[in-house]
Amino acid sequence: xxxxxxxxxxxxxxxxxxxxxxxxxxxxxxxxxxxxxxxxxxxxxxxxxxxxxxxxxxxxxxxxxxxxxxxxxxxxxxxxxxxxxxxxxxxxxxxxxxxxxxxxxxxxxxxxxxxxxxxxxxxxxxxxxxxxxxxxxxxxxxxxxxxxxxxxxxxxxxxxxxxxxxxxxxxxxxxxxxxxxxxxxxxxxxxxxxxxxxxxxxxxxxxxxxxxxxxxxxxxxxxxxxxxxxxxxxxxxxxxxxxxxxxxxxxxxxxxxxxxxxxxxxxxxxxxxxxxxxxxxxxxxxxxxxxxxxxxxxxxxxxxxxxxxxxxxxxxxxxxxxxx
Ligand SMILES: [Zn+2]
Numbered sequence: 476x477x478x479x480x481x482x483x484x485x486x487x488x489x490x491x492x493x494x495x496x497x498x499x500x501x502x503x504x505x506x507x508x509x510x511x512x513x514x515x516x517x518x519x520x521x522x523x524x525x526x527x528x529x530x531x532x533x534x535x536x537x538x539x540x541x542x543x544x545x546x547x548x549x550x551x552x553x554x555x556x557x558x559x560x561x562x563x564x565x566x567x568x569x570x571x572x573x574x575x576x577x578x579x580x581x582x583x584x585x586x587x588x589x590x591x592x593x594x595x596x597x598x599x600x601x602x603x604x605x606x607x608x609x610x611x612x613x614x615x616x617x618x619x620x621x622x623x624x625x626x627x628x629x630x631x632x633x634x635x636x637x638x639x640x641x642x643x644x645x646x647x648x649x650x651x652x653x654x655x656x657x658x659x660x661x662x663x664x665x666x667x668x669x670x671x672x673x674x675x676x677x678x679x680x681x682x683x684x685x686x687x688x689x690x691x692x693x694x695x696x697x698x699x700x701x702x703x704x705x706x707x708x709x710x711x712x713x714x715x716x717x718x719x720x721x722x723x724x725x726x727x728x729x730x731x732x733x734x735x736x737x738x739x740x741x742x743x744x745x746x747x748x749x750x751x752x753x754x755x756x757x758x759x760x761x762x763x764x765x766x767x768x769x770x771x772x773x774x775x776x777x778x779x780x781x782x783x784x785x786x787x788x789x790x791x792x793x794x795x796x797x798x799x
Pocket of ligand 1: 497499542738
């Protein structure tokens with residue numbers, strides 16, 4: 476049996492079930508939260524997150540992959556407390572989220588590095604995967620990096636190469652935050668491949684933000700998984716276009732190259748909580764089950780294709796290297 480690490484320990488990949496491949500428990504600016512806690516209530520927020528994940532499980536989702544890494548406020552001890560209150564599997568990540576520079580912590584560490592494999596950042600990512608995170612014993616099961624509209628800045632390139640190198644060393648799969656409007660997934664693909672990445676183990680996150688089928692096919696034809704993972708963020712691409720794009724790609728035989736998710740969070744401090752309902756009323760864990768799956772069925776996407784995107788593709792992604 477192939478196993479994957481979750482917050483509560485390893486589980487068989489065959490038991491992951493319906494898996495949402497890009498959801499956050501918490502997205503926090505931790506330094507700001509510590510200094511300006513406002514109405515933050517730790518116990519209430521942990522209980523609220525567990526309740527939201529339990530509601531998601533009631534809908535039939537058994538696993539979430541949470542790509543919250545450094546830059547997004549990762550705190551595995553807090554996630555452990557949430558996991559203790561929910562039966563859902565939470566798979567956590569290592570990596571670094573930046574659109575431009577690396578944090579100052581890394582600026583001088585590794586400045587003399589000869590390659591990504593000798594970057595101290597790479598060793599930190601590998602330790603999270605092989606030894607566990609911050610003394611908790613909880614192991615990261617995938618890697619996360621980002622390349623936004625700013626493109627391949629020196630900081631972004633350093634992180635992408637470190638992630639590619641950690642992947643090559645461990646076999647842990649990768650999720651990239653991309654910006655399809657600038658086709659940044661193609662750049663990510665080139666850099667990760669140069670570090671020895673198996674592209675069939677790479678989710679090009681936020682690919683669902685575009686309806687550009689040629690761009691998406693280029694990524695999928697190279698082996699990448701397309702993260703159709705921002706359902707509910709209709710201000711970036713409207714619901715109808717998100718759904719039609721998935722249906723069209725499924726019709727062209729790409730169901731085995733897509734995963735579905737919301738990129739939602741139990742709690743995100745980037746916005747006032749009352750703002751979110753205004754700009755993205757459907758951006759919550761129920762949207763896929765209430766609205767997206769029925770709309771995909773209406774457009775001819777079969778049950779077997781839905782199973783492929785929700786169960787089989789995540790299982791394959793977390794089942795270790797495909798290359799000998
Ligand atoms: Zn995200």
